[in-house]
Amino acid sequence: MEVYFSVLQREVVSPNDFTDLAEVTNRLRAFEDRYNATAQPFQWKLTTSDLDHLLARLDRHTADHQEESSAEPAK
Template sequence: MLSPNDFEDLAAVERRLLAFEERYDATAAPFKWRHTTTNLHPHLERLDHHDRTLQAA
């Protein structure tokens, strides 16, 4: 998480974001998505149940 104190000014924020973009563009690679909405749904339900359990505690 970033806070306003992490950068000296907006120009520094811009430089950091542009540097990230360049690095990401240079290293990003496509991946083969193996889930469909059908087989992803049980995983999402499990996560939702887990979140509700934590909130109830």
Template sequence: MVHTPIHASWTNQIEIFFSIVQRKVVQPNDFMDLTEVRDRLRPFEDRYNATAQPFQWKFTTSDLDDLLARLDRHTLTDRHQESSVSLAA
């Protein structure tokens, strides 16, 4: 199994953009045909491209190090508890 990164992944950028589109453009979802969808999306796309700013990520490499250390401690605790339970059984 391969675990893909959950932070700093390019898919996060896509998910954020589609979330914005969903909230600001396609709600309510009451389109009669695809032409109406296009007519609502095009002006939003033009405005978004003209005003978009990079997202300011707050998750740093030191945050990642802290998270990994907490996960390691948690994993070690779980393994210790599992071995204690199996010895008691």
């Protein structure tokens, strides 16, 4: 959804040069029709395995920093 709304913002809403709400509605509907006719599924490059590895690295990093901060003497 974020990709869709990002494209919508760039292609339809900006610049904000609408004269009335009917023009906004018409432009949004025209964009939706065009987008639905040409849209392709998004091909994710990050696999679930990649995500699992990244989350494990983040957990280790967080644990390492918690150990370091608890080992530091209070000032």
